[in-house]
Amino acid sequence: MSIVMQTRIRLARNLRKYPFPSRLNAAGKNEVVKTVIEAVKNSNSPLADDLDILYVKDLTEAQRISLVESHLASPEFISDSAGRAIILSKDRTMSIMINEEDHIRLQILKKGFDLEGAYDLADKLDTLLDENLDFAFDEKLGYLTQCPTNLGTGMRASVMLHLPALKSGKAVSRIAGNLQKLGLTIRGTYGEGTEPEGAMYQLSNQVTLGISEKAAIDNLKNITTQLVNQELNAQKRMAESLETQDKILRSIGVLKYAKLISCDEAMSLLSNIRFGISCGLIDDIDTETIDTLIGEVQPATMIVNKREELTPQQRDKLRAEIIKNTLR
């Protein structure tokens, strides 16, 4: 389903033995990092193979920001390097931030729409950690977390949605209010504000207390399916207009010819191409190619892949080249 770009499950866990990270000094945090890493290493689970351990203090600024661009770390996590580490599977499906807001924030990130699959894997990773770690858990409150909004399951399930037609019809802001009543929240993935570049949105559950993981996931899944259908219908209507066709075709023209492209513009134009593929106006490019490009042309990720510093103009030039070469 081309509308759902990614599925993510994140679980927040804390170690009973230690205060929350905000109450820990550097030595305490380092101890938590060591404890979690050893728990993973000592596990017999095949999940524990092929894991990379990155200490935030060892990363360049570009590498840190690139983790955020790839949805593997939060801006808050990379803002401080002391006593912080991230464990990553080679394919980056699994990640564990150590000492973000909670001791452990484990995440499963899958392409497309696969909430059950992502939750299954998250549950396995959680079990693996649970084998060798003693989680702070309360019979009544569930998993204890620093922020009360995560108490209970500690789970945040989310889908990244591409909603160009609903965005252009200003429907997303209208929908946002209703979603809140259903225990969900929607926000732009790239860029702040209600009208994000690229029409990419993150839809996630808000309620973690008094609801099971399964119920939360089912709720998110149902609403997502409804939103996807609304988007597809809106796309079908829009695709008939010459203005839409013009906008989509021009985007190809600019992406194939431009010499300099800013990240915002790239998001916006790639979103138009994605829309064109989704509504059948473009058939010689596939969605996966576009989604890979969206990741590759993020500013810090470009610097990391290129292995050299780049001025803003060099980035815009490289971005245009990457896109041109891919779409050729």
Place this chain on the structure above:
Amino acid sequence: MSIVMQTRIRLARNLRKYPFPSRLNAAGKNEVVKTVIEAVKNSNSPLADDLDILYVKDLTEAQRISLVESHLASPEFISDSAGRAIILSKDRTMSIMINEEDHIRLQILKKGFDLEGAYDLADKLDTLLDENLDFAFDEKLGYLTQCPTNLGTGMRASVMLHLPALKSGKAVSRIAGNLQKLGLTIRGTYGEGTEPEGAMYQLSNQVTLGISEKAAIDNLKNITTQLVNQELNAQKRMAESLETQDKILRSIGVLKYAKLISCDEAMSLLSNIRFGISCGLIDDIDTETIDTLIGEVQPATMIVNKREELTPQQRDKLRAEIIKNTLR
């Protein structure tokens, strides 16, 4: 010389026997039309072969406006149809408006920069008319015209210049003041105001009294040559910047892919392509192709060529198709 797109010479003449057109009733105007047409027909000059006579009253609105778009008639001329006609050579190099502001406005329009060639031809056409017509001429004032600013030679010599680099550096408005002191005037060819779409400007002599045709043409020629050199130098500097290259290449992308293009946008993008050819960034398209396109995509000219009425959106679609097919 790609900077000078066209050269035009226009001569204003009036018949001694009749009051100026503004003082003539319909019957009087028709008499003037008849007199001029007969003078042309009775001429032995080979110039008189292959001439079309168009009565404004017989033309559709699109045909009238298309004449203006092609620089063959003035907006004033087509605004009233009574007693007005235009004589056109098949290749449209020669044209004679009858009963515009003056009884006769003859024009030579040539591609490129050829003031002497255009004047020679204008002089021949003038001689042809003079054979069988009695022009209003005063020993002291020269040719008598309705507007005193045309008294003397009655000649307006002009060149259409493409000045994208000087326009973008805001140099044209600075230059305009100096030109006035030199007896010349510059104005946008398409669109009113100092920053016309497409960066196409008309540079023409203003003084017709107390100066010979040759002196006026030499003056215009010298200043044009200077402006052309300034433009070429500015283009060379600009062409080195990635921003300029980006702007030019994007223009190709949009023109090759867009589904709808307004006339203003087409002028602007085709101007960018013309700039790209001129400064060597584009070598697989030639200036003549672009100049032909600029004429073909004017709104009324499209309707005339298509031989059917077109809504604004149909025009924008057809314009995009014409451009796409030409640049393919």
